[in-house]
Amino acid sequence: MMPKSPRIWQLAERRYGLLGSKCTVCGKTYIGPRNVCPVCNSEKIETIQLPPRGTIYSYTVVHTLPAEKDNYGPYIMAIVELEDGTKLTAEIVDCDSEDVKIGMRVELAFRVIGQESEHGIIYYGYKFRPIISRT
Amino acid sequence: MRDVAVVGIGMTRFGERWDKQLRDLFVEAANEALKDANMNRKEVQALFVGNFSAGSFVGQEHVAPLLADYLSLRSKPAFRIESACASSGMAFNLAYMAVASGIYDIVMVGGVEKMTDISAPEAMSVHAKAMDVEWEAFFGLTLPAAFALIARRHMIQYGTKPEQLAMVSVKNHKNATKNPLAQFQFEVTVERVLASPIVSDPLHVLDCSPVTDGAAAIILCSAELAKKYTDTPVYVLGFGTASDSIALHDRFDITTLYAVVSASRQAYKMAGIEPKNIDVAELHDNFTITEIISYEDLGLCEKGKGGLMIEEGETEIGGRIPVNPSGGLKARGNPIGATGAAQIVEIVQQLRGEAGKRQVSGAEIGMTQNIGGSGSTCVIHIFGRQRR
Numbered sequence: 448m449m450p451k452s453p454r455i456w457q458l459a460e461r462r463y464g465l466l467g468s469k470c471t472v473c474g475k476t477y478i479g480p481r482n483v484c485p486v487c488n489s490e491k492i493e494t495i496q497l498p499p500r501g502t503i504y505s506y507t508v509v510h511t512l513p514a515e516k517d518n519y520g521p522y523i524m525a526i527v528e529l530e531d532g533t534k535l536t537a538e539i540v541d542c543d544s545e546d547v548k549i550g551m552r553v554e555l556a557f558r559v560i561g562q563e564s565e566h567g568i569i570y571y572g573y574k575f576r577p578i579i580s581r582t
Numbered sequence: 583m584r585d586v587a588v589v590g591i592g593m594t595r596f597g598e599r600w601d602k603q604l605r606d607l608f609v610e611a612a613n614e615a616l617k618d619a620n621m622n623r624k625e626v627q628a629l630f631v632g633n634f635s636a637g638s639f640v641g642q643e644h645v646a647p648l649l650a651d652y653l654s655l656r657s658k659p660a661f662r663i664e665s666a667c668a669s670s671g672m673a674f675n676l677a678y679m680a681v682a683s684g685i686y687d688i689v690m691v692g693g694v695e696k697m698t699d700i701s702a703p704e705a706m707s708v709h710a711k712a713m714d715v716e717w718e719a720f721f722g723l724t725l726p727a728a729f730a731l732i733a734r735r736h737m738i739q740y741g742t743k744p745e746q747l748a749m750v751s752v753k754n755h756k757n758a759t760k761n762p763l764a765q766f767q768f769e770v771t772v773e774r775v776l777a778s779p780i781v782s783d784p785l786h787v788l789d790c791s792p793v794t795d796g797a798a799a800i801i802l803c804s805a806e807l808a809k810k811y812t813d814t815p816v817y818v819l820g821f822g823t824a825s826d827s828i829a830l831h832d833r834f835d836i837t838t839l840y841a842v843v844s845a846s847r848q849a850y851k852m853a854g855i856e857p858k859n860i861d862v863a864e865l866h867d868n869f870t871i872t873e874i875i876s877y878e879d880l881g882l883c884e885k886g887k888g889g890l891m892i893e894e895g896e897t898e899i900g901g902r903i904p905v906n907p908s909g910g911l912k913a914r915g916n917p918i919g920a921t922g923a924a925q926i927v928e929i930v931q932q933l934r935g936e937a938g939k940r941q942v943s944g945a946e947i948g949m950t951q952n953i954g955g956s957g958s959t960c961v962i963h964i965f966g967r968q969r970r
Contacts, residue, residue: 458716479717505836507730511781513710514703516722524727526831534831536718549738560721572721
């Protein structure tokens with residue numbers, strides 16, 4: 448079910464750079480490109496840099512794996528609310544499944560998302576990890 | 583717009599049907615519906631079929647003319663409607679509109695899915711296509727994981743407990759023991775649900791609807807013609823349909839299914855009823871949390887009190903408003919494209935008084951609520967024994 452090579456390239460820049468969309472009329476922001484604001488119907492949408500930090504809005508530990516995650520093991524999926532209020536879906540890494548919590552602060556981690564096949568292209572994108580206090 | 587009635591229903595046994603192909607399943611259900619309506623197939627003017635992903639499950643697209651061909655409805659218009667788990671609920675809605683408008687007098691509507699020809703992990707990946715593939719599934723979200731995110735928030739915001747989720751499964755499994763066509767005709771306990779393997783926490787295997795093969799079919803006609811085919815027509819009193827964001831993360835609050843709120847208000851208004859007037863309902867328990875949230879968003883109880891509603895037994899057969907007497911998606915089974923039609927088949931049986939050991943006594947008004955994806959589609963129908 449995973450996208451094939453051309454589709455990966457269509458969204459690569461946005462996924463690599465955590466780019467989002469912002470309606471210049473009502474100010475609502477989204478992950479992913481949009482041409483029409485679903486809140487105010489404006490077509491004045493600009494591409495913005497989303498903030499690389501946020502908090503966990505909800506999470507789950509996925510134990511029953513989809514086919515493309517065969518042998519990947521249990522992993523944490525979350526909806527992350529970024530510092531500007533934008534919400535997105537991402538895997539949480541560098542975190543034990545017992546430690547993840549709603550409200551936990553997380554930051555962007557650029558990672559491999561998957562691979563098309565054994566010899567196919569590797570695709571990348573954003574994941575998030577707990578912010579470690581560096582004292 | 584004129585009144586429309588259901589005059590025939592048919593359904594296959596749900597489950598792992600390795601003996602049957604997709605087309606066999608649908609033809610079995612459709613032939614039964616024709617027989618139930620005492621109708622010659624030549625009288626059917628159009629076919630509306632709900633199917634989610636035959637291309638992914640069995641490698642076949644263009645299933646509407648295929649099924650028309652195998653039903654000997656060749657030359658008749660045949661439509662395939664895809665709205666994930668809401669495919670045949672939406673197909674019914676279009677079929678209803680086609681008859682209500684006067685364009686057709688008699689149509690067949692149904693749904694079919696053949697899911698077990700691929701492995702369970704592959705089926706999980708196909709199911710994930712009902713969400714946003716580029717911004718959810720790409721990053722590893724599965725459909726159970728999406729509902730697990732919803733369940734976790736519901737627990738935090740309203741104090742809903744895992745035991746309350748499990749009670750939905752217990753109730754629906756118990757009801758399914760009285761349904762000879764159900765996939766799982768055995769009972770479970772709260773302890774067993776909570777001890778079953780975790781799919782996506784806090785959801786266990788026994789919180790999740792299964793992978794299922796099956797088909798269901800319905801014959802609809804104008805109310806004027808209905809008595810020609812049956813002594814017990816069941817009338818469509820109202821409907822509501824609504825969409826929501828494809829991605830869960832684009833919703834303001836994921837513990838409310840806004841499409842359910844919107845569709846149900848439309849349906850109540852059209853039928854001229856209030857939630858308290860509903861005698862029996864088939865709700866979309868693809869996961870146990872979904873039935874609990876549906877109680878709330880349909881207005882059957884206050885927001886946040888869905889867990890209490892199941893705990894107090896209000897939705898048992900014999901309770902204030904029995905929900906999923908068929909066993910629901912959880913235990914009757916969830917052949918995605920056939921689920922909405924199967925819900926309608928159950929409500930029609932209930933209103934006819936033909937539901938056997940699971941009969942809700944004196945049921946006059948029934949409701950079906952069918953959801954697609956993580957709540958991106960909702961279609962609701964209200965049925966009655968009497969015309970509006």
